[in-house]
Amino acid sequence: MIGSLDQIFIRAKQLLLAPLGGAPDWVMQIASSLINIFALLGVFLTLFALISVLERKILGRMQNRYGPNRVGPFGLFQPVADGIKMLIKEDIVPTRADKIVHFLAPILIAATAVLALGVIPYGRNMTPFAIDSGILFFFAVGSTTELAVFMAGWGSNNKFSMLGAMRAIAQMISYELPLIITVLPVVMVVGALSPDRIVAAQGGYAFGFAPCWFVFTPWGAAAFILFFVSGLVESNRTPFDVPEGESEIVAGHMTEYSGFKYATFFMAEYIGMFAISGLGITLFLGGWHAPMRGLEFIPSYLWFFAKLSALLFVYIWLRGTLPRTRVDQIMNFAWKFMLPMAFTCVIAAAVWHYAGRGFAGWLWSLGVIAVVYFILSIFLETRKKFAPRTYRFAE
């Protein structure tokens, strides 16, 4: 009973594929992939619609107002209204814009965002495309986003767009390094680039009750925090949303987009957020594993989506709490703090491994991280930075 509820979607897929019983292999492959793709799109576009209204509700609550509450019960049909509005809006393309590049940029950015979702294990046996080097695939696809953002900024032929694209690419490239390096310790410890094997390595319980998730080791906790911050930057969320800082450069690379193309950018941003949270869950939070042995009767995909919702809530919470950081602060933070700490996580994971992966290793790796952290905090002189800002070229 428990197992059948857990595998209900696998069964459904097998039922759908059953009529194709005698077909050649490649027909089966294509049909199976198509089912996966439609399931992914269905689930995540619904989640996008839900999150867009929930975000406004939660932000409203945090700012002591109601948020959307007119369309449907509790304003739940707001995304439908928004979608219709976006669809029937006029699509304006600037005369001086590069028509082809301007048109292709939103398509490319949405396509890469959706592709990245394909390698994440959503439940037991529920990885849409289980490829051997899935983690690498995720980052390879993600690195294409930079080109898409550039296309949007350059194709619009607008100063604000170009400036926004430059900011976006600068911070994306800077934070891609800590993002990838914080993944390295997990890959090292598991010895595989496949998300399924990483999740499998986090199964089981230490001392009979504590789940073996990597976030409960010192290097895992540090790497997860660094990963989460880098993920915030990669998905251009507050407090790192300078690329579209509306009080400075209108909407960054999306300035010249209207109607459905703007909605596509918006969607790509949210889907990128889902993807990076999903990867964080896979790498550090135990994927679809339950946190306690007694709770394993709840289907694995529900655990995944519970963890995803928790992470998304933190994203929204941060947006409601923190002000926007300055561009130079973001860059300094990336190169002077995030990168050394990310390398420290790699070393701490190695120490943990060679000290026997037990309690001694736990303490040793905590020691390594603490020492580097304090040395960094002394060298970076965080306390006396409240001087008037000096400008080098704009005097």
Place this chain on the structure above:
Amino acid sequence: MSSAAFVVIAILTLAAALAAATLQKLMHAALSFALAFVGIAAFFFLLGAEFVGLVQVFVYIGAVAVLIVFTILLTRRDVEKDRGFNWSGVVVAIAVFGGLIWAILKTRSVSIAAPEIPALTVERIGQVLMTGYIWPLLCVGLLLTAALIGALILVMEEKR
């Protein structure tokens, strides 16, 4: 199945490469060049070299294409005028083409029976890199570190 895929990918890659060579606007040419890189990555996938294909996308789209695009953006204004036909380029192209044709015709037989190779997994690549090819790997690492330090020194603020 795979031969049909080969034909489709080959046509797309060649079309992208041709566009990169002939398009008037430099930025369009650079973007088609990026598309050609994707086509080459698709070939690697078709050959079962998943890791190489992904690294191809990662390095060439994520880094090289962005670098090219920025170089174009930062170095020149839109040069729209036709700068005439470049005959020296044609000579070089014909020379390279002739050399390749000569080499291909001189090879007695290209239909060598492929040896059975086990599936190329990331684990095997990692093991080989860390054992047999450790010195080349270290040299590459050293070279990249030197390049990184050089870049830092270039952009460092001068002490006044």
